Amino acid sequence: MQKMSPLTRTLGICFLFLLPAPIFIVFVASFNGSAYIQFPPESYSFRWYVEALTDARWARAVGTSLWIAAVTASLVTVISFLAAYFTLRYAPRINTALELAIFSPLFFPHACMGVATVALMANFGIVGxxxxxxxxxxxVVIPFSYRPIHIALRSVDPDLIRAAEVMGASELRALKDIILPMCRSGILTSLLFSGIISFDEVTVTMFLIGPDVTTLTVQIFTFIQDDASPVLAAISTISVVLTFIAIILLERVAGLSFFVQRSGS
Amino acid sequence: MNVHLSSTIQTSDGADGSIDVNAVSKSYGSVEVLSSVNLAIAAGTFVTLLGPSGCGKTTLLRLIAGFIEPTQGHIQINGVDVSGVPTQKRPIGMVFQNLALFPHFSVAENIAYGLKIKKVAADEIDRRVARFIGLVGLDGMGDRRISQLSGGQKQRVALARSLVLEPSILLLDEPLSALDMQLRRQLQIALKDIQRKLKTTFVFVTHDQEEATILSDTVVVMGDGKVQQVGTPQDIYSNPNNLFVSKFIGELNEIKGRVTASGRDLTLETEVGPLTLPASAAQGFTPRAGDEVVVCLRPEHLHVAAPDAPANGSVALAGQITDCLVSGPLTHMGIQTGRTILSSVMMTQAGNAALPSASPCKVLFDPAHARVFAPLSDRLAKAFGEQP
Amino acid sequence: MNSGERVTFGKFLMLLPMLILLAMFFTSVVTLFSNAFVERGGFSFKYFQQIIDRPDYHVVFYRTVLSSILVAILAVLFSYPIALLLWRANTWRNMLLIVVLVPWLVSLVVRTYGWIIILGPKGFINAFLGWLGVIETPLKLMFNDIGIIIGLTHVLVPFAVISILSSLLSIEENLEEASRVLGASSLETFRRVVFPLSLPGVFTALMVLYLGSVGAIVTPLLLGGITEKFVGTQIHSEVMSSFNMSKAAAWSLCLLALSFVSLVIIKLIERRALRGQE
Structure with missing residues (x-):
């Protein structure tokens, strides 16, 4: 690769490392020893982690967020896979229209999305x-799930499944033996990516929580508004670590190239 | 040969390995890809579906495989109507153009896959896989990954994978098209050999007329969604039904012209001057005065001689040699005759080896070898990339 | 895959869950309409009239749109050098990409919280400047437009990096080499080859960033406080404090219409800018 000018490079490096800076500051502040948030801290301790981990409210919120993320990711991945498979094999002509519909939530400001969903869920009587x-x-996550799966499926030679069928395999069997193993990275990307987004979602979620159910990020948000106890820094760090683990996992099992792939190719 | 094929409705005997295509049409929206195709394929024969891309040959194969259903008509396999029967229930095997080998399986696993689906006992699977690995000449390669194989070896795996299930019919969709000439020839021989051994019906799709001629018992020439002609390779070469078939099989001189009079003899005004041919030269239609026609002559039927050579009952045309290439036993010549250049192929003989360019000559041909056809329809002409 | 394979009802069932999910999404949009126009059983234009009539509401919309335009442009300016850096860094790209992806995917609550620690009255910057003796009273960096813009820009930069980097990576390598061989300087090559070809990514980023900014609630609420209202924070307080769903729906529809118009404008600018390409 060619060189870039020193100025651009320096700017690039500076800006790049500004990105995680606020997260890093939260991380450092979480080891703060005093009763109010300080950066840089004057003393260090684990007291806020102890408080976070012993407070049942936080444990519950982490648990809720995790299982909601898991259920969301699994359901959405199955739905995306079935839809992408059906469209590619049986109805390629509806593909453009379907993608338009699937990607339309992306062009919806989150505030509108929040009000729209709370209105709908209220009709269903399931808010809270x-x-x-x-x-x-x-x-919210359907576009992020559909794309990696669609890309993975599209790259599988459609004759592979026909070959399996000619050899006597039912469609289901062919899917299990041939297509699923070959789309592994796309499916894992969908699972982890949509799981991460669900886990960290807050703008839409905060309209839908109830007295019995709240997610970790919404609870952090509510607490920041109420009081800025340093326990939030510890909790935030925990949520960052969970997200970070998921991203590293994603890098290991499927690679990150998906994120910088043009959709057209 | 016990194959009887034609464009009119016929049926095979319904034996194991026979296919009957009855008045099958296939349309996508308003585009008709196949129109009312009739074809009977007898058990145990090697049949090629030959035609330019877009002629409907692959569609016909996919209909037989059951990937798609006909818009009209029905298909019988082994004498049984297979309408609505899904692919996996049809007694067929298939080798795909891109082979469609399972990249995450080894050679042996690829071949064993169909047997596993059929729940064949494990030791029986091992036995049969080993036998077919041997049959296609891949001994000792069972544990290789697909990515470790050469192009030719992949073809052999694809073949073994289909044949191990002992289908009564094997469909092959241009499986050799990606290979170089030498490898191709080698596999053609292997393919023919295996077909003779197993007596399986092979239906082979190709756009390569040479391949079709070498391999098949029967060639089905397709163009514009219709069967143009069915016959043995020799039959199709010598007695083509129409200009399309004639052009598609082998080299051809086409002389455009117009009928001036017809009766016992055809009198024509052509690019090479006036011609008189027996009426039997026009096959499949009766030309009338004023009709546009094309006179077809194979290069090997044109004899180039000295300007003063006697005609001896042949038609003689005066011309001028434009080029002369000697390639071993054969001499290729181009002769400017009237407004067109005819090409001729003759056995190389002393004397014609060094004919100088621009020297005058005489082109002789037996009128019995000439064929007169109606010009191509616009749609068929498109298949050759010609402007209508 | 080729078209025309037979579709039975059983196979169509594979598409059904997706259709249900999409139907739910579109139903929720319809619900937004019915909520916005219906008040006590009858058709009502009340809340739209209110938005038109009240100057303090105009300010909220102005602030949201102007801040969002500024945020989108700032974020693209910040992200372009990062995207270039990642594009050039072949061997390190994956590592550096994680540095972008983590801030992108970590909840924006946490990222905004970080900014509170930095910008707050007793935060990092004020403490640092106080320690230097530059200032005596803390600067007001939060609970105003500055805070909102800093926070939103930071929240949105990672996506812009990813979008622009995707565009850069789709440039064929030899195009650039060809330009150099033809005698163009590296600056010239950038101006005439690299930058124009990265424009699709820039415009995608502008659109998504703008949308992300106008629809934001959390960041403006936490960094702007209650006085500096954004459309999103107004909507939030209507639902969560006033329980006025009709008003929230009316505001949402206005925001939606506004976003749609803005998207069309950005698309038109993009088409102008990309004219001659393709």
Missing amino acids: TPWAIILAHMM
Whole structure:
């Protein structure tokens, strides 16, 4: 690769490392020893982690977020896979229209999305239940799930499944033996990517929580508004670590090239 | 030969390995890809579907395989109507153009896959896989990954994978098209050999007329969604039904002209001057005065001689040699005759080896070898990339 | 895959869950309309009239749109050098990409919280400047437009990097080499080859960033406080404090219409800018 000018390079490096800076500051502040948030801290301790981990409210919120993310990711991945497979094999002509519909939530400001979903869930009578949050998350993440799966499926030679069928395999068997193993990275990308987004979603979710159900990020948000106890820094760090683990996992099992792939190719 | 094929409705005997295509049409929206195709394929024969791309040959193969259903008509395999029967229930095997080998399986696993689906006992699977690995000449390669194989070896795996299930019919969709000439020839021989051994019906799709001629018992020439002619390779070469078939099989001189009079003899005004041919030269239609026609002559039927050579009952045309290439036993010549250049192929003999360019000559041909056809329809002409 | 394979009802069932999910999404949009125009059982234009009539509401819309335009442009300016850096860094790209992806995917609540620690009255910057003796009273970096713009820009830069980098990576390598061989300087090559070809990514980024900014609630609420209202924060307070769903729906529809118009404008600018390409 060619060189770039020193100025651009320096700017690039500076800006790049500004990106994680606020997260890093939260991380450092979480080891703060004093009763209010300080950066840089004057003393260090684990007291906020102890408090975070012993407070049942936080443990519950982490648990809720994790299982909602898991259910959302699994459902949305199955739905995307079936739809992408059906469209590519049986109805390539509806592909453009379907993608337009699937990607349309992306062009919806999140505030509108929040009000729209809370209105719908209120009609269903499920606001304040985990199902409202899961359904809303599914609408938010569907484009992020459909794309990697569609790309993976499209790259599988369609004759492979026909070959399996000629050899006597039922469609289901051919899917299991041939297509699924070959789309592994696309499916894992969908699972992890939509799981991460669901876990960290807050703008839409905060409209849908109830007295019994709240997610980790919404609870952090509520607490920041109420009081800025340093326990939030510890909790935030925990959520960052969970997200970070998921991203590293994604890098290991499927690679990150998906994120910088043009959709057209 | 016990194959009887034609464009009119016929049926095979319904034996194991026979296919009957009855008045099958296939349309996508308003585009008709196949129109009312009739074809009977007898058991145990090697049949090629030959035609330019877009002629409908692959569609016909996919209809037989059951990937798609006909818009009209029906197909019988082994005498049984297979309408609505899914692919996996049809007694067929298939070798795909891109082979469609499972990249995450080894050679042996690829070949064993169909047997596993059929729940054949494990030791029986091993036995049969080993036998077919041997049959296609891949001994000792069972554990290789697909990515470790050469192009030719992949072809052999694809073949073994289909044949191990002992289908009564094997469909092959241009499987050799990606290979170089030498490898191709080698595999053509292997393919023919295996077909003779197993007596399986092979239906082979290709756009390569040479391949079709070498391999098949029967060639089905297709163009514009219709069967143009069915016959043995020799039959199709010597007695083509129409200009399309004639052009598609082998080299051809086409002389455009117009009928001036017809009766016992055809009198024509052509690019090479006036010609008189027996009426039997026009096959499949009766030309009338004023009709546009094309006179076809194979290069090997044109004899180039000295300007003063006697005609001896042949038609003689005066011309001028434009080029002369000697390639071993054969001499290729181009002769400017009237407004067109005819090409001729003759056995190389002393004397014609060094004919100088621009020297005058005489072109002789037996009128019995000439064929007169109606010009191509616009749609068929498109298949050759010609402007209508 | 080729078209025309037979479709039975059983196979169509594969598409059904997706259709249901999409139907739910579009139903929710319809619900937005019915909520916005219906008040006590009858058709009502009340909340739209209110938005038209009240100057303080105009300010909220102006602030949201102007801040969002600024945020989108700033974020693209910041992200372009990062995208270039990642594009050039062949061997390190994956590592550096993680540095972009982590901030992108970490919840924006956490990222905004980080900014509170940095910008707050007793935050990092004020503490640092105080320690230097540059200032005596803390600067007001939060609970105003500055805070919102800094926070939103930072929240949105990672996506812009990814979008622009995708465009850069789709440039064929030899195009650039060809330009150099033809005698163009590296600056010239950038101006005439690299930059124009990265424009699709820039415009995608502008659109998504603008949308992300006008629809934001969390960042403006936490960094702007209650006085500096954004459309999103107004909507939030209508739903969460006033329980006025009709008003929230009306505001959402206005925001939606506004976003749609803005998208069309950005698309038109893009078409102008890309004229002659393709």
